[in-house]
Structure formats: C-alpha cells, structure tokens
Amino acid sequence: MIEQSALTQLARIVGKENLLTTPEDLACYGFDATPRLGRWPDAVVKPGGPREVSEILQLANREGFKVVPRGAGNNLSGGSVPIQGGLVVQMNRLNRILEIDTENLTALVEPGVVTSDLHAAVEAIGLFYPPDPGSMTVSTMGGNVAENAGGLRGLKYGVTRDYVMGLEVVLPSGEVINTGGKTVKNVTGYDLTRLMVGSEGTLGIITKILVRLIPKPEAKKTMLVYYRSLSDAAETVSSIIAHRIIPPTLEFLDNVTVRCVEQYIHAGLPLDMEAILLIEVDGPSSVVEEDAEKVVEVCRQHKAAEIQLSRSAEDSLRLAAGRRAALPALARIKPTMVLEDATVPRSQVAAMVRQVQQIADRYGLLIGTFGHAGDGNLHPTIVCDERDRQEMERVEKAVDEIFRAALELGGTLSGEHGIGLSKAPFMTMEMKDAGMKAMVAIKRALDPNNVLNPGKMYLDDYAAGHGARGEVLSAAPHGSVLGSGF
Numbered sequence: 238m239i240e241q242s243a244l245t246q247l248a249r250i251v252g253k254e255n256l257l258t259t260p261e262d263l264a265c266y267g268f269d270a271t272p273r274l275g276r277w278p279d280a281v282v283k284p285g286g287p288r289e290v291s292e293i294l295q296l297a298n299r300e301g302f303k304v305v306p307r308g309a310g311n312n313l314s315g316g317s318v319p320i321q322g323g324l325v326v327q328m329n330r331l332n333r334i335l336e337i338d339t340e341n342l343t344a345l346v347e348p349g350v351v352t353s354d355l356h357a358a359v360e361a362i363g364l365f366y367p368p369d370p371g372s373m374t375v376s377t378m379g380g381n382v383a384e385n386a387g388g389l390r391g392l393k394y395g396v397t398r399d400y401v402m403g404l405e406v407v408l409p410s411g412e413v414i415n416t417g418g419k420t421v422k423n424v425t426g427y428d429l430t431r432l433m434v435g436s437e438g439t440l441g442i443i444t445k446i447l448v449r450l451i452p453k454p455e456a457k458k459t460m461l462v463y464y465r466s467l468s469d470a471a472e473t474v475s476s477i478i479a480h481r482i483i484p485p486t487l488e489f490l491d492n493v494t495v496r497c498v499e500q501y502i503h504a505g506l507p508l509d510m511e512a513i514l515l516i517e518v519d520g521p522s523s524v525v526e527e528d529a530e531k532v533v534e535v536c537r538q539h540k541a542a543e544i545q546l547s548r549s550a551e552d553s554l555r556l557a558a559g560r561r562a563a564l565p566a567l568a569r570i571k572p573t574m575v576l577e578d579a580t581v582p583r584s585q586v587a588a589m590v591r592q593v594q595q596i597a598d599r600y601g602l603l604i605g606t607f608g609h610a611g612d613g614n615l616h617p618t619i620v621c622d623e624r625d626r627q628e629m630e631r632v633e634k635a636v637d638e639i640f641r642a643a644l645e646l647g648g649t650l651s652g653e654h655g656i657g658l659s660k661a662p663f664m665t666m667e668m669k670d671a672g673m674k675a676m677v678a679i680k681r682a683l684d685p686n687n688v689l690n691p692g693k694m695y696l697d698d699y700a701a702g703h704g705a706r707g708e709v710l711s712a713a714p715h716g717s718v719l720g721s722g723f
C-alpha cells in the first residue's frame with residue numbers, strides 16, 4: 238500500500254503524467270511473460286533519469302513501500318511481477334543510445350533501449366553486438382542485463398555478461414554508483430559490474446549500460462540438418478566442436494516441436510525425424526566456406542538424413558524460420574505454455590532430451606524440447622491448460638522432475654531465463670545453504686529494508702529461515718497465481 242502523501246511526492250518527482258494509478262493502467266503492469274503469476278502494483282512510475290530513480294528509492298525507504306523495476310515485462314520467470322504490491326518503475330522512457338564509440342568499440346545506452354534497435358544501430362556502421370535473445374525485438378537492454386540474457390549466438394559469442402563493461406546503477410538506498418568503464422583491463426576493487434549483471438532487479442536499478450562491440454562478421458552460412466536418431470544429432474553437436482569449429486548458432490528441435498512448427502508455418506519439414514539441427518557458421522568469407530564444408534562432413538559422418546545449405550541471405554532466413562517459430566508454434570496448441578530452460582553440459586544434451594520425453598510420457602503431457610544445443614541450454618516447453626487443475630498438478634510434478642534431471646546431469650536450473658519467482662523454490666537444490674547465505678548477506682548489505690524487488694530468487698524466504706525447499710513451496714508454488722488483484 239502506498240499512502241496518498243507518497244503518491245503526491247511521486248507525482249512531484251516524475252511529473253503527474255508519468256504516474257499511473259487507475260485500475261486500467263495497473264492491470265497492464267501486474268504480470269510478465271510467465272504464465273499464471275500476477276499481482277497488481279499500487280502504482281506505476283516512468284522516471285526520466287537517474288536522479289528521479291534515486292529520489293523514488295529514497296522515498297520508498299522512508300515510506301516503506303516496495304519497488305519493482307520493469308523493462309518490457311518479457312521475462313519468463315516472474316521477475317517483474319510486483320508480488321508484494323508497491324511501485325513498478327517502468328524504465329522505457331530512458332531509451333536513448335547515448336554514444337557509439339568506434340575507437341574504443343563500445344556503446345553507451347539507456348536501459349529502455351530495445352535490444353534489436355541497438356543491433357540495427359551498430360550493424361549500420363559495420364559493428365556487432367552479439368547477444369540476441371529470441372525476444373530481442375521487444376526486450377530492453379536493462380532487462381537483458383538484469384537477467385543476463387542469452388540468445389541464439391551464445392555458443393560462439395557468449396551472453397550479455399560477456400559484453401557489459403560498465404554500469405550506472407541506483408542502489409536501493411538511492412545512492413548512484415558507476416562500475417567499470419571503457420578500459421579493456423580493470424581490476425580495481427570488487428567486480429560490481431558482474432554482481433549487478435543477472436541480479437534480476439534485486440540489488441539496484443540500472444540507469445546506464447556500457448557494452449563492448451566487435452566487428453561485424455563478414456559472411457554467414459546456414460544449414461538445416463535432419464536426423465532419424467536423436468543420439469546422432471547430439472553426437473554431431475559434440476563432434477563439430479571437437480573439430481575446433483565454434484558455430485555462433487547450433488540449435489536443436491525435437492520431433493514434437495518440429496510437428497508443431499510444421500502445422501504452423503508449413504515449411505515442408507519432415508515429420509518422421511527425431512531431431513533437426515540449425516547450424517550457422519560466420520566469419521571471413523573464405524573461413525566460412527571452409528567451416529561449412531567441414532560441418533557438412535561431420536553431419537554426414539553422424540548419419541544426417543538430409544542437409545540443406547543456404548546460398549543467400551534470404552535462404553539463411555528461410556532455413557532459420559522453423560527454429561524462430563518454435564515458441565509461437567507450441568503456444569498455439571493449448572492456452573498455457575510453461576517454458577523452462579534447464580541447462581546441462583553439452584555432452585548430456587541427448588540424455589536430457591530423453592529424460593524429458595520420459596517425464597512427458599509418465600505424466601501424460603505434451604512437451605516440446607528445442608533450444609541452444611551447442612551450449613546445453615534446452616527449453617522443454619509444456620503445452621497445457623491452466624483451467625485444468627489436474628493437468629496443472631501433473632505439470633508441477635513434471636517441472637520438478639525436469640529440474641532434478643538437469644541437476645543430476647551436472648546442469649543448472651536456468652541457463653538464461655533467471656530465477657525470479659517461478660524457480661525460487663528450487664534455489665537451495667543448486668545453491669545449497671552456504672551459497673544462499675552469501676546471497677542473502679549481499680542483499681541485506683545493499684538493501685537493508687528489502688525495498689527492491691522483494692520475494693524474488695528465494696532470498697526473503699531463505700532470510701526468514703526456511704531452510705528446506707519443501708517448506709517454501711506452499712508460500713510460493715511454481716507457476717501458481719500468487720497474491721491478489723487477478
């Protein structure tokens with residue numbers, strides 16, 4: 238609850254046109270792309286700069302209301318859901334690309350810049366910002382940094398973390414810090430930049446981002462490769478890398494996903510294959526030709542049933558269309574889609590996909606698995622109907638087993654979508670007691686009043702003394718409608 242006097246002060250800070258309080262407006266800020274999680278905020282503000290963000294946070298500490306930063310609200314783990322009510326701080330007014338420095342190869346952007354707008358701006362002058370989440374045409378740079386977003390080019394080029402050189406951050410106290418900078422080397426003090434990347438809006442509100450750029454690759458070649466056997470596809474992935482070729486894109490679609498994609502885009506994909514790989518190689522033209530030939534050879538050695546190779550930029554787009562359509566294709570099947578991103582070492586991709594298939598059979602669910610095979614980051618996607626209680630109970634159990642399987646195979650709960658609310662109850666499975674204590678200590682040191690994005694990543698529950706996962710499940714069930722207002 239935010240008192241009327243505090244709302245008056247918020248209107249003074251951001252201007253009354255940037256303060257939203259009507260039910261129609263609040264309804265839009267109570268959820269994100271995660272199914273079945275929602276709660277209306279008490280108010281929404283759209284600040285115009287770091288000073289306003291700082292004043293908002295100082296007011297929140299004085300008045301005791303909670304603050305949830307928000308970019309495009311596109312995340313898949315409930316990170317921007319204001320689960321304890323309070324104030325949503327919508328960052329999209331701060332949407333300028335402030336500088337592209339062609340000598341130091343950096344770009345300075347505000348957090349509300351849409352990721353693909355940065356791509357377009359730097360590519361127009363022969364430069365390249367590689368992180369490319371599937372949501373890049375809507376997601377913001379602030380949200381990408383706060384989630385440490387990955388993308389289809391992660392295998393060769395890494396994820397958002399690998400490109401963030403410095404940040405301007407408003408701490409929960411309202412103090413503004415600047416981390417990192419344009420120097421290639423910087424070992425001064427703790428690496429606060431890395432601490433903030435992936436902190437999911439729990440440690441500070443990011444108001445400027447300095448990213449590293451690289452020269453744009455000269456050429457690219459795309460291949461679509463069909464496999465009758467899942468194991469052959471998985472072995473191809475490891476074998477390509479063993480041949481010292483690191484493709485930017487090495488994507489996987491299982492048979493369930495291929496069927497849904499074909500129903501959706503009618504691209505002529507074969508329905509009798511266990512797996513399809515989408516592979517792209519890039520770099521100088523001569524190297525690309527050579528690498529493409531080697532990749533084709535490796536695919537043949539691993540019993541590829543068919544290989545389609547791009548001859549032009551349009552061809553590349555056509556071949557990649559099936560992978561790009563995977564999510565919307567699955568989303569059409571049933572009203573609810575639970576999309577996970579359990580991640581395993583590359584060598585365990587086939588084992589993980591098989592376990593997901595067995596889990597799907599055991600619980601009578603339709604699960605399509607696609608994702609970034611090259612970095613072991615799979616997206617088992619359960620298509621279901623949230624109105625069917627019995628089915629949702631089976632979904633809960635299946636998700637639990639998927640996480641356990643990933644951890645048992647040496648993997649992690651999340652490769653790129655973050656923990657937020659939906660994976661919070663599973664945190665101790667991976668972080669263990671000492672890891673959680675260290676995280677809570679950092680959170681308490683920076684945010685003693687717990688004003689910033691509370692309830693996320695299991696920090697509150699853990700600090701409150703819930704040591705075991707089972708105890709917390711009733712407080713924050715995975716994928717359930719939480720709180721009031723919906």
Ligand SMILES: Cc1cc2nc3c(=O)[nH]c(=O)nc-3n(C[C@H](O)[C@H](O)[C@H](O)COP(=O)(O)OP(=O)(O)OC[C@H]3O[C@@H](n4cnc5c(N)ncnc54)[C@H](O)[C@@H]3O)c2cc1C
Pocket residue numbers: 269270305306307308309310311312313315316317328348369370371372375376377378379380381382383384385386387388389437438439441442443444564653654690
């Ligand atoms: C169709 C689809 C495809 C996707 N594909 C990918 C993918 O390939 N790879 C991937 O990694 N993710 C993917 N995602 C997930 C999502 O797009 C990313 O998590 C993205 O980074 C979210 O950005 P956003 O601007 O929407 O942030 P939001 O969802 O608004 O916020 C995300 C988190 O960041 C915090 N936050 C936002 N802005 C700030 C700020 N300025 N300062 C501090 N904290 C802030 C929020 O509090 C929240 O915790 C996909 C989502 C969809 C719907």
